[in-house]
Amino acid sequence: MNQDFIKPDNWSIIEEDFDANRVKASESLFSIGNGAMGQRANFEEQYSGLTFQGSYIAGVYYPDKTRVGWWKNGYPAYFAKVLNAPNWIGINVLVNDEKLDLFTCRSISNFRRELNMKEGWLGRRFTATLQNDIKISVETKRFMSLELDEIGAIEYSITPLNSDTKIQFQPYIDSGIVNEDTNWDDTFWNTLNVSHENNQAFIQAKTMKTDFYTCTFMESKVFINNNSVLIEPNINADANYASFCYPRQVKQGEVYTIHKFGGYTVDRNHTKTKLVSAAKTALKKATKLGFQALLQLQKQAWAGIWDMADITIDGDVKAQQGIRFNIFQLNQTYSGKDARLNIGPKGFTGEKYGGSTYWDTEAYCIPFYMTTKDQQVARNLLEYRYNHLDKAIENAKKLGFTNGAALYPMVTMNGEECHNEWEITFEEIHRNGAISFAIYNYYRYTGDYSYITEKGLEVLIAIARFWHQRANYSKAKNKYVILGVTGPNEYENNVNNNWYTNYIAKWCITYAIENIERIKSDYSSDFTRIMNKVQLSNAEIEQWSNVANNMCFPYSEEQQIYLQQDGFLDKELITVADLDKSNRPINQKWSWDRILRSPYIKQADVLQGFYFFEDHFTEEELERHFDFYESFTVHESSLSPCVHSIQAAKLGRMEQAYQFYLRTSRLDLDDYNHEVEEGLHITSMAGTWMSIVEGFGGMRVKDNVLSFVPKIPKQWVAYSFKVNFRNQVLKVNITQTGTSFKIDGDNELDILVNNKQVTVSPNSLVTV
């Protein structure tokens, strides 16, 4: 826990002490990225203490050979690893020939690090006395440019404080890097060529196996007291390294500065033989602008993002800082420009969890991007799955399914499954449902039916086919059952008739049929095209219907609740409140079998269904199920509290909703789980956003109308957020006394507030 380490601030993440034990954690928290690449907050200069080096390029991964104790048939052969990419940030600094290294300095004072979220840069300053007694002050700033997304920029300034000093800046690029997380200690990168000219250097390298071609590059320039000086660098290059050395005798009090531009060009965006020339083009643009002008553009770009995505909270600095941190990281991770990319659970902040795409994207992230970005961004996330449909069909085929049934992978980089626990990979099939649900959710929100006619219906059909085949008829129950699954609650494996899975399976089939019928009647040429492709007969649809209409839903008449799965009530039903605290967290204290047979729930399971399909249930039903299941929920997933917060808010239990909210909004900043050094929980950050907008704000879309049931925690004075709804931007401001709405542009918007219609007109504030 570092509750007192990060300083409360409305707009910045700030630490003011150097603590070698916290370096790895801060390297995660102060990460920067621009959607195309990301960088942990590793120091530019040498650091010999404990550090977790990480530079990441979106979409570049490595299929690490799967490692298991006992092989099970059907396991994927590979597990995609997020790759540490060649280092572009490094600048060795020699002070009278001694390497600057914060781990070995005689003393460090005045240390401060700031992640300025408003403007999108990372700054650092300190005063240090080296072993050679030279005292210096250092100030650095760096950012990953949103304007030029192949470019990162660093400004690194050093001032000798107690004598004239020889300073050498040695900016370098290095492809001789390693991953923390590797199964077999494989080398991941094959360096193809190292070259340099003038003040530029280039390393061309490709990933092993996947053959992603990249060029890592840099160009540097030095200054004395902000005046450019020309120093002919000494060059040092070997098989996977290139550095320049800019030596300078610096007078006491003078400021010696280096500007380093670096980054990556990749063959996703350029011909692989043109990566060096693409790098030169990028460098030319960057150097032409220079560091300050590029930084100015960075501030403008972030101002644009914040203008739409910001949530303000008055009266609670920590909450304000927490929600902005989440919004900032989500925007650093995924810009939405490229349908080939997705939102990794650790973003660009760590290696853990191979693969970039879990059902988190559909269940948690799409609402955030849909509401705060142009609708094309959410559509890109849907298209990502459409583009992987063939692979999902192939994946299902490997598991014995036929006839175009698709099972989307649990984790993926390229559409192939890359997870290797049978309980998850083979059994956590509800993920398929979230992919259909996201299509529905997108259409519900945007009204853009063209996605379904053009692409979505094929996905819906392939998923419906999967559920039809995956269910089997139980003569004993005279129902269709779905056996051997893992639900969203991963603390149960191989259960039968997980209510959530069965419910979403039925819904997927019903929704597919509904859309088939609509397209048949309203978009006949699309219908013909799609039917020719998927070869779907009426007889097959009837079989689907039969499964959907006769699906088994375990239910307790006595308790009047749907059962999480068959036999749930056979468990020893001791609530979490009655469980001795020494047992928690159970995932650290208990063996796996004990967890499995316990009633404890890791994250919303039945309640996830009540969240997705809220309108299918009465508020009394929600309350009954919430009271029952939440009492057994240990929330040991970062994805758990948000759904519960939304539901508690809906039930008018604002204090409980607020407590759930607190558990997510500063999860990483306060390092609740003692693991932030591994990276941030990016996808759960979207859940935090949902807790405010859907939970406290009560935002929904009902029959094409935006609806709010605004509430506010008593701890806050006010909060506000903006919603981009069908190309109209609505600003919502909620105080303890009322809610005001304001709309941009020239058109009015009818909304529902507490189920009553309200018209918001341009340029006038509506207060309810």
Add this chain to the structure above:
Amino acid sequence: MNQDFIKPDNWSIIEEDFDANRVKASESLFSIGNGAMGQRANFEEQYSGLTFQGSYIAGVYYPDKTRVGWWKNGYPAYFAKVLNAPNWIGINVLVNDEKLDLFTCRSISNFRRELNMKEGWLGRRFTATLQNDIKISVETKRFMSLELDEIGAIEYSITPLNSDTKIQFQPYIDSGIVNEDTNWDDTFWNTLNVSHENNQAFIQAKTMKTDFYTCTFMESKVFINNNSVLIEPNINADANYASFCYPRQVKQGEVYTIHKFGGYTVDRNHTKTKLVSAAKTALKKATKLGFQALLQLQKQAWAGIWDMADITIDGDVKAQQGIRFNIFQLNQTYSGKDARLNIGPKGFTGEKYGGSTYWDTEAYCIPFYMTTKDQQVARNLLEYRYNHLDKAIENAKKLGFTNGAALYPMVTMNGEECHNEWEITFEEIHRNGAISFAIYNYYRYTGDYSYITEKGLEVLIAIARFWHQRANYSKAKNKYVILGVTGPNEYENNVNNNWYTNYIAKWCITYAIENIERIKSDYSSDFTRIMNKVQLSNAEIEQWSNVANNMCFPYSEEQQIYLQQDGFLDKELITVADLDKSNRPINQKWSWDRILRSPYIKQADVLQGFYFFEDHFTEEELERHFDFYESFTVHESSLSPCVHSIQAAKLGRMEQAYQFYLRTSRLDLDDYNHEVEEGLHITSMAGTWMSIVEGFGGMRVKDNVLSFVPKIPKQWVAYSFKVNFRNQVLKVNITQTGTSFKIDGDNELDILVNNKQVTVSPNSLVTV
């Protein structure tokens, strides 16, 4: 499959062709051992083709660090590996300075290998022309001495056929060996010292981590035409190797022979500083006798074993060969002398399956040893578990159990769990039941109650405590349930109320209470001693009773069968007969999730309960359950067919019983599973024995009386076996027309034959 490779023979395993592709398989099949050590049939001389080298020392293992994809809490940190031990058999042979190597010879003819099971030796002969055109004939014989169980002996003779030839024998010992099966490519052996004197060499080595100290040794002597010749050897020794070289110019037609004695002394039997002198003592005994006399003792020792353990089958050579192969291997693996040893599933024939002890020992092996050996042998197997009781209590504690509850490990070497699949390690808890059952079974057979009073009751109590704690009360069912288990059918994981598990759990509690009461009333000092140790109160016993008396047993009223587990009837109940053959074996053709949700059964599960507790059910019940469950059984475990064979025989379905029998008796000889090269299925061999004695012979013990219901497959003329029952040896001979009984010694024995009493008197044949 090698059905035509092994020649049918009543007493020997014979191959008559050299096929490099079959070398590894034959290395398994022709393995030899003496209970203390074992040796795959690797060639003595150099062999550069594919080979799987294996020399094994009983009780010597290595805890390989567990490797899993995703760590689960509670996994054991180590997985015991059966270790390839230093090589003692090697003899390089140089023929005019060319190394003899069957893989590189110009031609090979007259190749023959024989494992003579009657006399307990392995022989080999061949004629070979080397690359240098020298033609030689070779004849070898080796055995692991039963008389001196630290000694193996080799006779290796070579005759130049086409010219006078310089022959060099280079016997060696070598601790620079590797394991085929290793998780991390660790080195397992640390060589401490290599020494030699006269014609003897010694390598002292200890295992890493476990610190088992061993001495590998050898002594050699050479002969021309059977006359000893003195050749001063050239010595070659390095850090983990010692060889002697005996060169000799051998005339065409002369026979040059080496006798090599070698083997191991280990610190289980000697002080670790005295291993070399113990080796010298063993060598002195062996060389004093010489090869021929020691071989003579070997034949006598095997004659003694066969006299008691042999099963004869008239009219079916392959069946005769099969059953003798099984009996031979069981006797090679475990002699019963040492309660610290047990019966590894691969014996001394391979490395697969770390650990030496599964529930196979209790469920399948004890009846064989109990019936064909002195009762002390079975008692030693029980004591093995008693000696591990503290570890089993510790193991249960790690999983959250308290108060002296014991969970015996799924696999072990030293009492600690060393398996790492949660589905098995944590959930396949029925193994605990087999350990209590073996105590009951031993007492039922031997009448020796002293084991229970001295040791067994503590085990019964600790196991009863486990079941009491492992069950939980289900309000919904108003019964005690056992959730989240894997039954004997490992094609189901994490099921609820596996009938077999629940049944044996109840039985374990009931049997423990029954013995507590008996000991309380009849052995009061034992009672006091034990109760003081285990601190068991009447209140606790009452709680046990409550669990046992209210245990849940899933049952179908409609089908009148006990359900393998809750929800079994929800499955898609397509019988194996109706399943397209292309799907089989399902463990190779299907992904794991598909296997789990299918109704297919790997090995007897409900029927295992009907086997153990036969008397609790009527024959009609057995028939109903057999018909139902066998129809879904795929028998993809080597332990499956035997139980079904016994039950089919009981139901009078002799043709079906015989078909099941065939699937086990030549499983390895005919290599049904294409895996014999990995080693033999030792523990399932005991099941084959049971199929004949308990199945066809219908042997049981009923109220202290031996009972038979003899049947005979129509394919056989006759078969016979012997039974050591309470120190009386009964010979049973069954023909198509009747059964005859003969008893050794001076006392008569009352038995039941087809439920009628028969008195067998000494020296008279009783025919029924």
